[in-house]
Amino acid sequence: MKILSIQSAVAYGHAGNSAAVFPMQRIGVEVLPVYTVNFSNHTGYGAWRGPVMDPADVAAVITGVEERGAFGELDAVLSGYQGSEGIADVIIDAVARVKAANPNALYACDPVMGNAKSGCFVAPAIPDLLRDKVVPVADIITPNQFELGFLTGTEPDTIESTLASADLARAMGPRTVLVTSVERPDREEGTIEMMAIDDKGAWIVQTPFLPMKANGSGDVTAALFTSHYVRTGDAADALARTASSVFGLLEQTFAAESKELLLVEAQEHYANPRLEFEVRQVR
Template sequence: MTTILSIQSSVAYGHVGNSAAVFPLQRLGVEVWPVNTVHFSNHTGYGAWRGPLLAADDVREVITGIEEREAMPEIDAVLSGYQGGEEIGDVILDAVTRVKAANPAAIYACDPVMGNAKSGCFVHPAIPVLLRERVVPRADLITPNQFELGYLTETEPESLDDTLASVEKARDMGPSTVLVTSVLRPDRPEGTIEMLAVAGDHAWIVQTPQLPMKANGSGDVTAALFTAHLLESGDAGVALGRTVSSVFDLLQLTLDSGRRELQLVQAQAALAAPQMQFEVEQLN
């Protein structure tokens, strides 16, 4: 059984961070150990929220408690998302070091959350520097959107060739596998969006309709699913196809519901058994 240590934010209402990642992973049969960095009433996109931002030392204590159960060798991946500050970044990197010491085969999957094409960069200016200089070089897998890929590599990827070149710059930083979400190249068919995965000497791309919605937490679900499918299959192309299938169905169901929050529970069949309704094209 795959086991993932997921160090992310948490909300009571809705689905972002661990509140978006844990349930889909569990529906895939993955053992998840969530370590929360915040516990808010709801995600910050509402403009108002309540609840505590957990101190970095408290987060570290939770991870130390897991280590004291002699459980670190069971962990196959450390998964992290939005990093609210440099101190949390240090805690995550320390956890990666401890997990890999206990299980050298374990991977670190990092979603380098910084922003998106519409909103721009919405994190503290120190976070991109932290990610670029210290976090991404330690990662085995990163899952940026196209905007974040450019911000991370200090490039401006637009065309497919641009994006592939930016991916190689990212891989030169450390990670061997890169998943790029929200790829919006100028020459794509109108009303479509793509996702790109690169691993080893190969790259794969898949195209879906672009749904008219903004869904907080969808990136967290995507990173979690891709990590799990990659661990299970060992094949980034297979992981890409499964992930895109489930995420599209989740988003379509959410759009149809008319609700703002991801309809994770309602979409659980699509999460557990992807329909594989989109063709994955191998580019090389």
Template sequence: MNILSIQSHVSYGHVGNSAAVFPLQRLGHEVWPVYTVNFSNHTGYGAWGGSAIAATEVAAIVEAMAARGALAQVDVVLSGYQGGADIADVILAAVARVKALNPAATYTCDPVMGNARSGCFVNPAIPTLLRERVVPAADLITPNQFELGFLAGVTADTLETTLSAADAVMAGAPETGQRGPRAVLVTSVERPDREPGTLEMLAIDAQGAWIVQTPQLPFKANGSGDVTAALFTAHYSPRFGQPGAAADALARTTASVYELLLRTQQSGQRELQLVQAQEAYVNPGQHFAVRRVR
């Protein structure tokens, strides 16, 4: 596949495109990264160098790629953290152009806003923008449980409420003609009745819903959501919406990400051991059972 990935960039560490591009390439995909910010490191350090890239510059890069005939070759558009509210227009315009040239192309949106522990950590205008304009244009979204709750306007905590929230987002707003995404991957599902010391992910599409459970590793890994969104997109998109596609993509993604996180924890390093764990993307040694929940 040819993947146009519009995300942030850091020189040190692995978040945004700095987390997504290499695993996708290791799986054999062609990735064309377009950066929305150019930082020295992720903002979790509290200090960084660099700046957000102006929306006009991002648009100019996409326009020049179009002039080379690249947009007609794109199979998937992937977007993540948006440095400013005006980037959404550029992303949506790129998606529309890609789909006009290749109607089979899909758009994956990782609606980065925050998490249950930290709350929202993006520009205050972005969550509403994601909910009202960007997510409805996506085919696949990959929110965490907190972000899904915001998108649906509900509290998503139990399995039932999380499934209902995903259904609500996928339904869109038929009364206004606004469609919703066709598939949802919910990362970092923390329902109160799960087994202690575990973490889950949930995949939902028109074929059903599936959940997978892994041990919860006791550390924070910036960029793991970006890797998760990229890997699930890579595994799911070639069979988008087909029977078994979501369950298979969920199993493969979970195995790879868990092995990456385990290797990172064992290294004692703060940053993801993205290169060191590269075999896990192609041939993970970990395997977790995926269970159908409807």
């Protein structure tokens, strides 16, 4: 399997492609990473150095990949943190060209814009660009609950309202939705959930909630779910494997009291997920 991954990169720690690439490689995916920013560290530190890549430079890298004849071999395009407003058009154009070369290729968009605790942390124009231009051309989207609410103009909190919001998102274009960081009022205390919805049904998985800030964990989640789903077309299986792998990564990071994900140390969780969490069909 080959995936073109268009995301941010950091030198210190793990976020964007610096979080997503290695887990995909560890499960056997050939990843072609393209960077939208090249920062010293993720922005959660409040200070960082390095450039936001000019959209023309990002497009040039993608064109160079195309000139090597790689587009016809790609199984998917994955995008995450976009950096600047002009990246949206670059991604949309790249997806169209990849699909022209391989009509079976899928596009997975992680619509990175923020979360319930921090609000939006991207450039002001990007959430609207994601909603109006990028998400409609995606096959798969992986929003957290906050991002799903923005995309659909809703406030999902229960299973029913999250399913309804996911259906609104699917009506925009993507057929598969992974909703992360699902926090419903009636869930078991000390837990957090993820839901996956596609044409075949909807499933939910519950894991323990770890009281930690885990920058980059959403990038790992999107990467692993996309990889498993593209490989099998089975949303429940992809959800089970992703939940197990990401929880293992977070549990190991939390136990070590590390500020950064122990991405390399936790690699066995990607290669051999324990599959310890029940995936329950809810529709």
